[in-house]
Each structure stands twice: as C-alpha cells, then as structure tokens.
Amino acid sequence: MNSKTRETINSHLNKIISEFRFNNRKLKQPKECPCYEQNKPCHNVDGELNCFLCYCPEYDNSKSEGGCKINSQKGKWYFHDKLPKGKIWDCSDCDNPHREETIRKHLKKLFGVD
Ligand code: SF4
Incomplete structure (x- = not known):
C-alpha cells in the first residue's frame, strides 16, 4: 500500500471515530439510541465513550x-x-469496545493499514 492510500484511509478512520463519539452522536442522531435522548452514556470510560463498536x-x-x-x-x-x-x-x-484505541485497532486491521 502506498503512503497516499494509507494517509487517506487513516484520515477516514479519524472521521469515523470522531463521528461516533457519544457527545457528537447524541447531538446529530438523538433518536438513534435511548441513551442519546437521555444524555446517559451506557458505560463509564476514561475519556469519551465511543459508540462505533456497540457490540464487542x-x-x-x-x-x-x-x-x-x-x-x-x-x-x-x-x-x-x-x-x-x-x-x-x-x-x-468493561470499556474496551468503547475506547478509541480499540476501535482504531479493529478498523486498521479491517482496512489492512498499519
Ligand atoms: S473485551 Fe470486554 S467487552 Fe469485550 S468481550 Fe472482553 S470483557 Fe466483554
């Protein structure tokens, strides 16, 4: 994979991860999850809860x-x-699926970038 492709994929991964931050999602898609409407994250996470991997x-x-x-x-x-x-x-x-480093690891594996 060339560096431009890697850079493009990494940039999209950052967008996906930021899109699924709890505080972003509850504003943009409040009907998507009851927790958004109630402003109550379903897990306590060091840093911000991320909803991309709802299922671990x-x-x-x-x-x-x-x-x-x-x-x-x-x-x-x-x-x-x-x-x-x-x-x-x-x-x-367990907060593992809701931490951004976990999500980045799985997305990088999926897209074949290191
Ligand atoms: S990493 Fe955490 S959330 Fe995922 S299966 Fe293991 S205990 Fe469950």
Missing part, C-alpha cells in the same frame, strides 16, 4: 455461556442456577 468484537459467541477472547480483567462471570451452563460472561464493567 472480542466477545466469544462460539459458546452459549460466552466469554472474552482477550481475557479482559474487566469482564466477569455471572453465575445463576437457572442459566443453561450455570453462568454467562458479563461485560457490563
């Missing part, structure tokens, strides 16, 4: 009880007798 690409959905492909220390098992496997992976305290 690291969630292991190959198992019915779920799991984390990167073993994030912020995820945890939730145990309950009525669950089919007695437990399910709980991401509610």
Whole structure:
C-alpha cells in the first residue's frame, strides 16, 4: 500500500471515530439510541465513550455461556442456577469496545493499514 492510500484511509478512520463519539452522536442522531435522548452514556470510560463498536468484537459467541477472547480483567462471570451452563460472561464493567484505541485497532486491521 502506498503512503497516499494509507494517509487517506487513516484520515477516514479519524472521521469515523470522531463521528461516533457519544457527545457528537447524541447531538446529530438523538433518536438513534435511548441513551442519546437521555444524555446517559451506557458505560463509564476514561475519556469519551465511543459508540462505533456497540457490540464487542472480542466477545466469544462460539459458546452459549460466552466469554472474552482477550481475557479482559474487566469482564466477569455471572453465575445463576437457572442459566443453561450455570453462568454467562458479563461485560457490563468493561470499556474496551468503547475506547478509541480499540476501535482504531479493529478498523486498521479491517482496512489492512498499519
Ligand atoms: S467487552 Fe470486554 S470483557 Fe466483554 S468481550 Fe469485550 S473485551 Fe472482553
């Protein structure tokens, strides 16, 4: 890939990431998510919550009880007798998919830029 192509893709990645910042999205697309209308981010993140990866690409959905492909220390098992496997992976305290460096990493991989 030549440097001009890389530069163009990186510039578009920056636009995508900035477009999906919570504070930007709630102003431009207030009906897109109930959290925008209520001005209540669904996760606490160091810095600004970013909504691009609403669903985490690291969630292991190959198992019915779920799991984390990167073993994030912020995820945890939730145990309950009525669950089919007695437990399910709980991401509610993890901010990984909402941090901009995570989004940039996945988009760069997708577009083949380093
Ligand atoms: S949100 Fe966090 S704990 Fe859950 S799958 Fe993604 S990285 Fe793992």
